[in-house]
Amino acid sequence: MLALRNRFDDLKITGVDINENHCTKALELKIADEIKPFHEAIPAADLVILATPVNVMLKQLPETLELIDQSVVMDLGSTKSKLGKSVANHPRRSRYVAAHPIAGTENSGPESAFASLIKNKHMILCDRTLSDPDAYQLVEKISRQLEMRVSHMNSEEHDRHIAYVSHLSHISSFALGSTVLDKEKDEKSIFAMAGSGFSSTVRLAKSSSRMWAPIFTQNQDNVLNALDAYINKLQYFREIIANGDENNSSRLMDDANDIRRILSGIDNS
Amino acid sequence: MLALRNRFDDLKITGVDINENHCTKALELKIADEIKPFHEAIPAADLVILATPVNVMLKQLPETLELIDQSVVMDLGSTKSKLGKSVANHPRRSRYVAAHPIAGTENSGPESAFASLIKNKHMILCDRTLSDPDAYQLVEKISRQLEMRVSHMNSEEHDRHIAYVSHLSHISSFALGSTVLDKEKDEKSIFAMAGSGFSSTVRLAKSSSRMWAPIFTQNQDNVLNALDAYINKLQYFREIIANGDENNSSRLMDDANDIRRILSGIDNS
Numbered sequence: 001m002l003a004l005r006n007r008f009d010d011l012k013i014t015g016v017d018i019n020e021n022h023c024t025k026a027l028e029l030k031i032a033d034e035i036k037p038f039h040e041a042i043p044a045a046d047l048v049i050l051a052t053p054v055n056v057m058l059k060q061l062p063e064t065l066e067l068i069d070q071s072v073v074m075d076l077g078s079t080k081s082k083l084g085k086s087v088a089n090h091p092r093r094s095r096y097v098a099a100h101p102i103a104g105t106e107n108s109g110p111e112s113a114f115a116s117l118i119k120n121k122h123m124i125l126c127d128r129t130l131s132d133p134d135a136y137q138l139v140e141k142i143s144r145q146l147e148m149r150v151s152h153m154n155s156e157e158h159d160r161h162i163a164y165v166s167h168l169s170h171i172s173s174f175a176l177g178s179t180v181l182d183k184e185k186d187e188k189s190i191f192a193m194a195g196s197g198f199s200s201t202v203r204l205a206k207s208s209s210r211m212w213a214p215i216f217t218q219n220q221d222n223v224l225n226a227l228d229a230y231i232n233k234l235q236y237f238r239e240i241i242a243n244g245d246e247n248n249s250s251r252l253m254d255d256a257n258d259i260r261r262i263l264s265g266i267d268n269s
Numbered sequence: 270m271l272a273l274r275n276r277f278d279d280l281k282i283t284g285v286d287i288n289e290n291h292c293t294k295a296l297e298l299k300i301a302d303e304i305k306p307f308h309e310a311i312p313a314a315d316l317v318i319l320a321t322p323v324n325v326m327l328k329q330l331p332e333t334l335e336l337i338d339q340s341v342v343m344d345l346g347s348t349k350s351k352l353g354k355s356v357a358n359h360p361r362r363s364r365y366v367a368a369h370p371i372a373g374t375e376n377s378g379p380e381s382a383f384a385s386l387i388k389n390k391h392m393i394l395c396d397r398t399l400s401d402p403d404a405y406q407l408v409e410k411i412s413r414q415l416e417m418r419v420s421h422m423n424s425e426e427h428d429r430h431i432a433y434v435s436h437l438s439h440i441s442s443f444a445l446g447s448t449v450l451d452k453e454k455d456e457k458s459i460f461a462m463a464g465s466g467f468s469s470t471v472r473l474a475k476s477s478s479r480m481w482a483p484i485f486t487q488n489q490d491n492v493l494n495a496l497d498a499y500i501n502k503l504q505y506f507r508e509i510i511a512n513g514d515e516n517n518s519s520r521l522m523d524d525a526n527d528i529r530r531i532l533s534g535i536d537n538s
Contacts, residue, residue: 102464124462151461161456164449165463169470172445175502177528178521180433183498187430191531192420193393194434195371199535201438202528203469209522213515220510227507229452231500233444238496241440241489246482252447253478259446259471262460266468 001031001049002115003146014041025110042067047138050075055214058086065092072135074099078162079218080126080155097139098126098155100162101148106206123148126155163222168230170204170212171223177205270300271384272415283310294379311336316407319344324483327355334361341404343368347431348487349395349424366408367395367424369431370417375475392417395424432491437499439473439481440492446474 005011015032017023026032042048042064050057050064054077061083064073074097077083087093103121105112123143128136143150180202184190216223240248274280284301286292295301311317311333319326319333323346333342334356343366346352356362372390374381392412397405412419422430449471453459485492509518 102462104464104466106466121464122462158462161459161462164452164456164459165467168448169445169467171503171506172441173470174522174525175499175506176438176441177525179437179495179499179502181524181527182502183433183495187433190430190433191534193371193391193427193430194531194535195373195390196535197373197375197473198434198438199532200469200472201442203532204466205522205525205528206532207522207526209519209526212522213518216510216518217513217515220513224507224511226448226452227503227510230444230448231503231507233448233451234440234496234500234503237440237444238493238500241485241496242493244486244489246486249482249485250478253443253474253476253481255450256443256446256474257476257478258450259474262463263468263472263475265460266463266465 002113003118004142005030006115007145014045016041022110029110029113031110031113038063039067043069046071047142048073050077053211053214054079054083054218057083058218061096062087062090065090065096068092068095071095072097072138074139076101078166078215080158082218084127084130084155093130094132095135097131097135099139099143100124100126100158101143102166106204108208108211119147121148123150124158125150125152126158128152159219160222163219163226167215167219167223168226170207171216171227172230173202173204174207174212177202271382272387273411274299275384276414283314285310291379298379298382300379300382307332308336312338315340316411317342319346322480322483323348323352323487326352327487330365331356331359334359334365337361337364340364341366341407343408345370347435347484349427351487353396353399353424362399363401364404366400366404368408368412369393369395369427370412371435375473377477377480388416390417392419393427394419394421395427397421428488429491432488432495436484436488436492437495439476440485440496441499442471442473443476443481446471 001013005013012034013032015023015026015035016038017026017035023032023035027035036044045068048064048068048071050060050073052060057075057077061073061075065087073095075083076099078100080098080100084098087096101118101121101123103118105117125136125140125143140150180190237249237252240252270282274282281303282301284292284295284304285307286295286304292301292304296304305313317333317337317340319329319342321329326344326346330342330344330352342364344352345368347369349367349369353367356365370387370390370392372387374386394405394409394412409419449459506518506521509521
């Protein structure tokens, strides 16, 4: 919202949130110009942006489509197939554009907003043929005006890939944080030795369960595939270490070093 | 070395490295004033700092103790028990101080050195009673002069804790990078959607296998304990997700959020 405001001078942003503190804060931080109830705000908007946990969105998207006429609705959710299916037969499905900006932090709430978050980040737009061309083009145009890099794919591909490069990272991080916190019950000073490497790998464990629990449910099949592949890899690594097999251990790590190729692309973006 | 040089004006640093490019680079970057062969450098030094992969150190530490008289030897290795045992009966064991600075990056080689790396970081000194007081105090004093925070523990505690807060992080990160790179063979564009969260969790997968393979071997028992706890946690998380059990999934994540308490300590340091 802050990025939109910086880019478009005459924008009027109406906020809708069930949390009153968030509403007050959003006005204070000028993230919203006004706060209105859902049923008043939606019919008056030219563009509706849904940014709630994905389980709430399943209910909210059809309700939103009921309240609009020719305006455009987009979401920012991290899973796409279930949500798309929930409105597949809705008469106003084509006013909806499925979007996922690959940008976020482990923090939540209005205080976590900052305008530079999305610049140069990827905006994934899904299922182009299911949206009216004018609706899809509007979202694409705004994304480009916010200096995002736009990609197009279908929901199934989105959900399959995002399970590996986002959902699995969160699971690995939550599980790692939880494992070491469990150990802290017996070994009080265990974290005295934690450094920046540990910090980096568990950063995502600060993320909100309200946001993530429904993501894992909605993308269950893909998440389980990714998680099984990860657990298998860890079990293989475990055997190698148990056998003192430094050749295969080194080979696994040398192969994993190829991640530099990927990370230099992300870090330069 | 760069931090030592900045702090102590009249320091003469003699570099020893089997890699000739590293030697040339170290002179260029003024990390070392001169390069000498091991057998010449060690007897002439007041303080010997061993900073090689831990398997090399197992051979190098006894050899070093053979070549010194009253000078002090310290290491910077990430495992402590095995190394300590390797010189337990050496007549000059008490000139050796077991040290582990909790500071490093995923990069290696002389070009990766930067002077501010260790300021405010933890320096773990182990097995105080096995070192001569003057030797231990010298290493402690230098650490404090480099503005490090010094902790004391025995080697066994060090190795048990570091398995959880460092070695396990590296394994989780190598395995995560490797899992997604495997998937890329079928899904070419999978990394197009990777963002900063993914980047953070796999950063350590860039680390050097030459450094890490022997660490996992030397700290095998503790690493396997930590890794088993982690795999168990992931399997529990998997079952929760497979059951669509968002209550227990949220509970696991809410508990893991307590990692904020730890990370604020690290990030402020």
